[in-house]
Amino acid sequence: MPYVRISLRRGKSQHYIEALLDSLQQSLESSFDVPPGDCFQIVHQLDAHELRFNRHYGAGPRSDDFVHIAITAGRPRDRAQHSRFYRCLVDALAISPGIRPEDVMVVINTTEPEGWSFGNGEIARFPTLFTPEP
Amino acid sequence: MPYVRISLRRGKSQHYIEALLDSLQQSLESSFDVPPGDCFQIVHQLDAHELRFNRHYGAGPRSDDFVHIAITAGRPRDRAQHSRFYRCLVDALAISPGIRPEDVMVVINTTEPEGWSFGNGEIARFPTLFTPEP
Amino acid sequence: MPYVRISLRRGKSQHYIEALLDSLQQSLESSFDVPPGDCFQIVHQLDAHELRFNRHYGAGPRSDDFVHIAITAGRPRDRAQHSRFYRCLVDALAISPGIRPEDVMVVINTTEPEGWSFGNGEIARFPTLFTPEP
Numbered sequence: 001m002p003y004v005r006i007s008l009r010r011g012k013s014q015h016y017i018e019a020l021l022d023s024l025q026q027s028l029e030s031s032f033d034v035p036p037g038d039c040f041q042i043v044h045q046l047d048a049h050e051l052r053f054n055r056h057y058g059a060g061p062r063s064d065d066f067v068h069i070a071i072t073a074g075r076p077r078d079r080a081q082h083s084r085f086y087r088c089l090v091d092a093l094a095i096s097p098g099i100r101p102e103d104v105m106v107v108i109n110t111t112e113p114e115g116w117s118f119g120n121g122e123i124a125r126f127p128t129l130f131t132p133e134p
Numbered sequence: 135m136p137y138v139r140i141s142l143r144r145g146k147s148q149h150y151i152e153a154l155l156d157s158l159q160q161s162l163e164s165s166f167d168v169p170p171g172d173c174f175q176i177v178h179q180l181d182a183h184e185l186r187f188n189r190h191y192g193a194g195p196r197s198d199d200f201v202h203i204a205i206t207a208g209r210p211r212d213r214a215q216h217s218r219f220y221r222c223l224v225d226a227l228a229i230s231p232g233i234r235p236e237d238v239m240v241v242i243n244t245t246e247p248e249g250w251s252f253g254n255g256e257i258a259r260f261p262t263l264f265t266p267e268p
Numbered sequence: 269m270p271y272v273r274i275s276l277r278r279g280k281s282q283h284y285i286e287a288l289l290d291s292l293q294q295s296l297e298s299s300f301d302v303p304p305g306d307c308f309q310i311v312h313q314l315d316a317h318e319l320r321f322n323r324h325y326g327a328g329p330r331s332d333d334f335v336h337i338a339i340t341a342g343r344p345r346d347r348a349q350h351s352r353f354y355r356c357l358v359d360a361l362a363i364s365p366g367i368r369p370e371d372v373m374v375v376i377n378t379t380e381p382e383g384w385s386f387g388n389g390e391i392a393r394f395p396t397l398f399t400p401e402p
Contacts, residue, residue, distance in 0.1 A: 003202065003241060007310050014183045021186055037191045040202065040239065042141050043184035049282045050311035052289055057305045059387025068271065068308065070340070072204070072241060082382045083391055090389035101388045105308065107271060107340060108383035114216045115242035119193025120235045121224035123217055137336065137375060148317045155320055171325045174336065174373065176275050177318035206338070206375060248350045249376035253327025254369045255358035257351055 001074030001116055001124065002028060003040035008067045010045040012097075017043055019097035024069065024089065031088035032073075032081060053105075060102050067099060071108045074116055074124070082108070135208030135250055135258065136162060137174035142201045144179040146231075151177055153231035158203065158223065165222040166207075166215060187239075194236050201233060205242045208250055208258070216242070269342030269384055269392065270296060271308035276335045278313040280365075285311055287365035292337065292357065299356035300341075300349060321373075328370050335367060339376045342384055342392070350376070 004024060012020075021041050028034040048064075055062045069089075077085075090101035116124035138158060146154075155175050162168040182198075189196045203223075211219075224235035250258035272292060280288075289309050296302040316332075323330045337357075345353075358369035384392035 003204075017183055035191075037188045039186065039188045039191065041186040042178065042180065042202065043186075044178065044310065044312070045184070046310065049285055050313070052307060052309040052311075054305045054307045057303075057307065057386065058392055059385075059390070062387065068310065070271075072243065076380070079382045079391065082385075086385040086391060087389040090387075103387065104385070104389070105387055106383075106385040107379060109243065109340065109377065109379040110383075111241060111243040112210070114213045115244075117193075117216075117220040117238070117240040118191065119196065119237065119239055121221040121238070122193070123213065123220060124192055137338075151317055169325075171322045173320065173322045173325065175320040176312065176314065176336065177320075178312070179318070206377065243377065245375060245377040246344070248347045249374075249378075251327075251350075251354040251372070251374040252325065253330065253358075253371065253373055255355040255372070256327070257347065257354060258326055 001038060001113075002032075002034060002071050003042070004028075004072075005042045005044065005070040006067060007044045007046060007051060007070070009051055009064055010047055012045070016097045020067065020093065020099070023092035023096050027085060027089040027092045028071075032077065032085040059105075062103055063100065065099055066103045066105070067093075069104065069106045071106065073108055073110050074113055076110050135172060135247075136166075136168060136205050137176070138162075138206075139176045139178065139204040140201060141178045141180060141185060141204070143185055143198055144181055146179070150231045154201065154227065154233070157226035157230050161219060161223040161226045162205075166211065166219040193239075196237055197234065199233055200237045200239070201227075203238065203240045205240065207242055207244050208247055210244050269306060269381075270300075270302060270339050271310070272296075272340075273310045273312065273338040274335060275312045275314060275319060275338070277319055277332055278315055280313070284365045288335065288361065288367070291360035291364050295353060295357040295360045296339075300345065300353040327373075330371050331368065333367055334371045334373070335361075337372065337374045339374065341376055341378050342381055344378050 093099040159173050227233040293307050361367040
């Protein structure tokens with residue numbers, strides 16, 4: 001039930017962006033309890049002066065490859081799960097497309113379940129309804 | 135007091151986008167208790183690889199006409215009102231500009247009232263102050 | 269710990285946008301208890317039909333220079349602090365780059381602290397860890 005808004009500097013190849021989205025989605029599914037196929041991703045490519053970030057605040061040093069990942073989730077997770085997800089994500093992005101962990105910023109916010117409609121004008125049913133049968 | 139961020143694939147006409155925004159705003163006002171004229175809409179047009187979505191998760195099947203509607207509201211509504219709004223919205227979009235209900239995804243999140251300033255450096259006054267006199 | 273998404277009509281100069289971002293960041297640091305250097309800003313430039321807003325609702329009159337500032341903060345602030353920030357912000361923007369207070373809309377939402385990772389796959393440490401030593 002998350003959707004994700006990814007912001008990065010303009011100029012990366014389509015292949016790079018697709019690899020980024022793949023690694024992100026795999027990390028959500030493997031470590032953030034997101035059902036398989038629950039994939040909704042929006043990418044904003046920005047000119048240098050449209051994406052400003054401090055190179056050292058809180059972590060870093062950040063480079064021009066900085067990527068800002070804003071996730072809107074359908075329910076809260078505990079601190080341990082956040083921690084696992086962040087670690088899994090930077091490991092996956094380091095492999096493909098090859099982003100330094102220092103360049104990966106994540107912000108997660110949470111909504112109420114009734115705030116989601118996947119389509120057809122209906123409130124989203126409980127996510128486990130969509131997981132594969134055991 | 136909502137503002138809306140609409141994401142869709144690049145290439146639709148200005149007329150199509152304006153019709154989409156019209157139907158969305160009318161639905162908010164008629165079924166989500168939004169005051170007349172409380173209209174703030176941002177449209178992000180994206181290339182195919184910048185807008186990735188599962189064609190079948192939770193609803194669908196989704197087509198290239200998929201539209202992702204993220205609404206930030208100033209206060210919570212109950213489940214019944216969400217349900218009415220989703221239904222009203224897909225009915226309106228099906229008529230104009232002609233979007234299949236399967237292609238309409240909505241995510242609503244809520245803020246605190248003091249998180250809004252409509253202008254002039256002032257905290258937003260209570261919304262009913264702006265509704266028409268009876 | 270905030271990040272900010274700024275939406276405005278396409279066509280302003282790079283100098284104008286940089287001045288806008290400078291004034292915004294200075295206002296956050298001086299009046300919204302944001303640590304120095306905690307700066308993450310994303311700018312969306314939009315065509316006229318991609319940024320629709322009511323010219324009079326809640327404040328105004330708004331002009332084509334309208335700017336929509338969406339702030340995601342890491343913790344709640346009280347009503348008085350919101351009030352100080354909104355005032356400080358419109359004063360700063362009126363000076364540089366020269367935006368009328370009527371054209372400045374702000375929406376602030378709040379996340380949980382564990383929803384932030386500044387980098388390296390780690391949950392953000394408590395913000396005061398990054399403030400300058402007294």
